[in-house]
Amino acid sequence: MPILLPELLWLDGAFRRGLGVDVDARTGRIVRVGAEAELLARAGDDLVAGGPAAELVPSTAVPEYVRGGPQVERLPGRALLPGFINAHSHAFQRLIRGRTQWRPADAPDADFWSWREAMYAAAHALTPEDVFAVSRFCFLEMLRAGITTVGEFHYLHRDRNGSPYDDPNELALRVVAAAREVGLRIVLLDVAYATGGVGEPLRPEQRRFATPDLDAFLAQVWDLRAAVRDDPLVTVGLAPHSIRAVPREWLRPAARWAADHGLPLHMHVSEQPAEVRASLERYGLAPVELLDAEGVLSAAFTAVHATHISDAEVQLLGETRATVCACPTTERDLGDGFLPGAALRAAGVAIAVGTDSQTAIDPLEEIRLLEYHERLRRQRRVLLTEPLGDRLEVAPVLLDAGTVAGAHALGLDAGRLRAGACADLVAIDLEHPALAGWTDESLAATLALCAPADIVRDVWVGGVRRVEARRHALDHEALEAFRRVAGAGVPTPGAEPPSN
């Protein structure tokens, strides 16, 4: 991969000119980020003989003595950022986009719980081949939106009858293969799922998720980790689903196992008031308090959602340096509630974002809703800020949520343009009409708070360009395969009245 020289480069909270990125194609890592002159001196003057407008200097135009050395690619009209990190996803739920936006005329309520019935219906219809096709298309959509890493919270383990596959990692490996085929970096967060609610047995419609024995499940995660060990784009994390879906006795050993092996640990936490009530009734503790009591909270822990947590729980997350992963487009869709974003930031909690149910796949929309939800709640503006000169700015906070915080949550050196980090990059099209009128100073805010994901033009993962001029090599094939699954055999989710 060449040295990339964009018009603007996102570094240390601002867009800057005259900088470039040098990438090692063999390792997929960034070698250095530096001044253009410094990078070019390394490349050799002859390499840029094509002048500022030269897109890519072909190796045949390079003198023999430097052939095989670094190439230079200028990116005029483009701004380069670290790729966005989607820290929480259920890829198969892409299948029910748009299919749950109604309720029977005689049903008084539709909420998270009725949506969940619809989601279960889709989950039960999928063959392993379907899981691959739906995941691949979903991951492709992510790449095109500028997402370079997904944290896939994977809980489909068994076949449609609830029996284990010959290889218990059958479906996890299908999801991994889907990400690999489109070139998306994936952290497979393997999900333990054993109870149907706090203190309740698993329900029949949850049979595909079942992991009834913790030790057997951890052995399965170990095997998965071994299977992907040599792939630089794939890592594994551990995810006890929630305090609804795993018993209290599992929490401490699961957290210890993840820590012993250096794995990120993710859980759904307090997405709904009903979970908080159940936790208080059963354990006398709110969910985050329970996790603290069981030694789960740490800098390697990510609480997904955390929409219904008390001030004391916010402090616990801050003291333990845990991350919260908000999924604002999903929380908006499901009527979950608002993240206490400002309070979390004040307590020192990093906030990452995820596309979760795939209602939308747009990392810019996820990050801006962190701020906009806070505005609607408090009827004020410019709330999630950090100082930049004599001003308080929102955009650097939001862009960090979409990059730095997500990478930390997934245990990756990514999300920043710096030496040694994953060469996962996004080029923004500065000629896009949605950005017209931008200035060096206003560009970050225009991106973070106003622009559609369509401004993403090119995407690199591990130093390989996967999206070029908004096109991916598998666009057509992946779309057609997805359409076949979406159009055949999948029950219309929500067709049956909600059961609760």
Ligand SMILES: [Zn+2]
């Ligand atoms: Zn989720």
